[in-house]
Amino acid sequence: MTRYILQRLALLPLLMMVYSFVIFAIMQAPPGDFLTAYVATLASSGSSLSAEQIAAMRAQYGLDQPFFVQYLLWLQHLVHGDFGLSLEYQRPNAELIGEVLGLTLALALFSFVLTWALAIPAGIYSATHPRSIGDHLLTVINYVGVATPNFMLALVLMWVAFAYFDISITGLFSEEYAQAPWSVGKFVDLLGHIWLPALVLGIAGTARLSRIMRANLLDELNKPYVVTARAKGMKEWRLVLRYPVRLAFNPLVSTIGWYLPLLFSGSLIVATVMNLPNIGPLLLRALVNQDMYLAGGILLIYSFLTIVGTLLSDVALALIDPRIRVDR
């Protein structure tokens, strides 16, 4: 087991190398660079830079170097934990990303927990009461949940809250806590705000998960061992929770592999719509303004989170299901 994890961890730097190259290539792809965008912005506001100033800035940021030199320079800084300077904010990228990384992780993990806490009971209920009104209702909710883009759900909720209850549900903090340092009060305030975006983010996953749970459990409930246990007079709820649910659970764990990374990148859209202080809006802004080192840094973080998410889920699967453990 330890060996398996170590093997996977050894592969991580190699993967990150491949990603860093691809990401750098994408960042370099648009015609022009940050300075062209910057000069255009300045021109539209009436001021301008002389050709010498532009050339000097280009040299200062290394934008005049050939592609591979720029890439190697970037990589060299990355290895030392230096994400470079944001061209737009004029602040270290590591600082900008660090400010929002915690909340990004918190939102994804909270959403993950919420998804499972809702989907498993719903799936169990549907499977133990097949074709009941509750089952049909859950099926309808599931289908609609999968079909709704999560930014759409966010929009509808924000609109209803604003138009009918006159409250704003954007952001993760109340006004008095938004700029305040961390305290117990701020944490409680966060808990009061985070569940709605987490729900919006997780609704499609919840729907999918509870459908898988229902199907798996329905298969298990018809097996002879359930009939035997029932014939022996075991209490129905105890029986269901003790054996079939545990067996139906295993295939679900394998879904973590794609689901956790999906939450990381999916939170981008919800965060943008609901105006959350998350890594998503930062990336969007960096991409639009061609703030390439900031965007590149954020994309690397996303890739890292995705790989780690996949690794975590593989380990969880190996822990839960002895058949998958690979000892070579």
Next chain:
Amino acid sequence: MTAVAAGQEAEDRVAVASNWRLVWWRFRRHHLAMASAGLLILLYLVVLFPSFFSTQDPERTDARQAFIPVQSIHLLADGALSPWVPAIVGKRNPTTLRMEWTTDPKKRVPIRFFGAGPEWKLFGLVRTKLHLVVPADPTQRIFLLGSDRLGRDQWSRIMHGTQTSMTVGLVAVALSVILGVVLGGISGYVGGKTDQVIQRIIELLQSVPTIPIWLALSAALPRDWTPIQVFFAITVILSLVGWTTLGREVRGRFLALREEDFVLAARLAGCSRMRIILRHMVPTFVSHIIATSSLAIPVMIINETSLSFLGLGIRPPAISWGVLLQEAQNIQTLALAPWLLIPGLVVIVSVLAFNLVGDGLRDAADPYSH
């Protein structure tokens, strides 16, 4: 006696029915899937003739007719069949100085079905003026689903957006299927080093954080590209990741089929490699591919809508569902004009229809489903 004979006859029909006929019989039993299939056919009719279904030019702006509410169609007037929509009356709000429109059911604007409206070209060739619904008086404008902040008719814009969004989904999935079948097929059939390389590429692509990378790729598209170029670039970007799942499945099937007797027989009979793949192996899992890809289309549609909504997908002046939803980004605007959310409803309904048809097809294509 006759009942037994009829039963025997039915059994005979099943015995000689082709696989496709069996799939169709099973699919027909899913009523929801059948109804959804009908809806999808209607939507693809809109894709073919968006101008016929529009009531006016989707780009026609008029700032004096901004945020007009929904004018719903009424079929009966005073007990007789004479379709009309309520007229709109505007009043300027004395405090905000904004025009506020309401519908007045007492004043009626008569409309005609299959009437003459603005001219359009059928497939860019044949000129025609035929529209599904037009106001009886051609000088008047009707807004069946309201208008946006520039006074553009939302109904007509949704029709044209349907064309873009549904086509993106279809083309992206078609590309994924081609990539998936070809690369997955090669991987599974050839095996060895080729298989290893393709499998590593698939694993690499599958562990990419999709949405951020998509955004970065679309942001990298040159600003001066025409809408058609952007459209195809977005489609390719979407299908780049989409093919991996299918590629894996196809590879698995090929690995299993490679050892089957009928493949060996074909090889001994001297069939070329291509013929074995296309003529003998692929037909055994075509129905499965169709079911899988019909479930992939809605995912593509949602992705396109999300990208365009964030301003990094299809760009105006091209119209797609995501572009239309950009109008609904501002909550204050939305509170004034909630009908701007209707394109979202269209997205949900069509994705729902695709999912139901896909589920129905998957069950029908699976010979062991019952």
